[in-house]
Amino acid sequence: MTTPQPETGFPLPSLEELQAAARVVSLPMRVTFRGVLRRELMLFEGPAGWAEFSPFLEYDDAEAASWLGAAIEAGWHGFPAPLRTSVPVNATVPAVGPEDVPAVLARYDRPRTVKVKVAEAGQTADEDVLRVAAVRDVLPDAALRVDANGGWDPDTAVGVLARLAPFGLQYAEQPAPDIAGLRRVRQELRRRGLAVPVAADESVRKESDPLLVARQDAADLIVVKVQPLGGVRRALKIVAEAGLPAVVSSALDSSVGISAGVALAAALPDLPYACGLGTVALMDGDVVRDRLVPVDGSLPVRAAAADPELLGRYRAAPDREAWWAGRLSRTYRCLATPQR
Structure with a gap:
């Protein structure tokens, strides 16, 4: 050492x-x-x-x-020692056409929450609306969230989210590329009376100061990922210091990486939202025999060993x-x- x-x-x-x-x-x-x-x-x-x-x-x-x-x-x-034995997870729908949404959702076992990718380069707001509508058609009772990965400017974000708000969004993840933009979007959504909370992802994991988004009052919740934040213990410290609800998500990991995300979710004192840890279902291969894919909307808390x-x-x-x-x-x- x-x-x-x-x-x-x-x-x-x-x-x-x-x-x-x-x-x-x-x-x-x-x-x-x-x-x-x-x-x-x-x-x-x-x-x-x-x-x-x-x-x-x-x-x-x-x-x-x-x-x-x-x-x-x-x-x-x-x-760290876990505080729970399983964690709820969302299904993830990439930026596919609405006709492909049912097949993507079929890969998940009874999802109760779905994250829909939006603001894909080269696609339009109409395509985003159709994709979210297709998810709502397949799962009328699921909680829906959208993830723009910072792909909109603030004005576009507000305009598209106003169109998506009737679908009952749980939150919008990184609807603008930076902290100032997130704050503008959040303020304008409130001014218009649109109940769409703003979640920060890139503005937490890509900033030199991951707590700045909380201090700037730019988000209602934060998304935390183990690898970009330097490990489970550091992510736990950031969540505690931010004082905001947290969603644990993945970075398109194998089951080995997902097990670290599960360890973080299991160690959080509060887990108010389903986690974005179901992305192994999007892979056609893995390094673990007993893959960490959701069953009945949840993942077990356990280690994953490569085969x-x-x-x-x-x-x-x-x-x-x-x-x-x-x-x-x-x-x-x-x-x-x-x-x-």
Whole structure:
């Protein structure tokens, strides 16, 4: 072990230990999600269990460092004790056409909450409305939430959310790209009497100060993800300090990564919303035999261990393994060097 990493205080395993424990896989998707048809990720088998390191390919090394810190927590230090044995989760509908919505929802076992992706590049507000309407047609009693991933400007966000409000939205996730925009959207929705709460996602996990969105009164709730925030314990600290309700979500993880999200949800003192941890259902492959997919709208709280045969089946090509090995070395240096 080396010196403690700055964010958690946990001692870091050596780079050589991480390299020896690393496996790289490429998992096929059932539908395009974030433009991804295959999800590449790195896994480690550490002394405390399996861990996932899967920042998206476009993320730079400094941003990926938090993701590596989360993997080290999972694989080398384990998680806090759970307060519950299962967590409720939502189904996720990508930016598909309305005709494809029933098939996407059929992959989930009796979902009670659905998150619908909106504001996809190249699509229109009309397409968003039709997609949400199709979900409501299939599941008339489900709680609905939409996720724009910061894809609207504030004026567009208010206009589209005014059209979606009659569907009874539970909340709108990241309807504008930054904290100032979220605050404008939230204020204008209130002024118009539209009961659509605003949730912050990117404005929590991509900000240097994840508490700024709460201090700026820019959101009604926050979305927290284990890997981008640097681990379960750091995410718990952020939720406690923000003083806002929290939704635990995933970053298109394998079952190994999802198990870390489940550990966070299980350790939160309050869990008022269903979690966005059902995305394994969108994958056509996994590294775990007993996949963490929702049953009756919930996931069990348990560890997930990668299966050797599946690791071999989905092993990434040699050039991609080399790319991830280089990323691991660079990201490790970012994590091990205190920020000044």
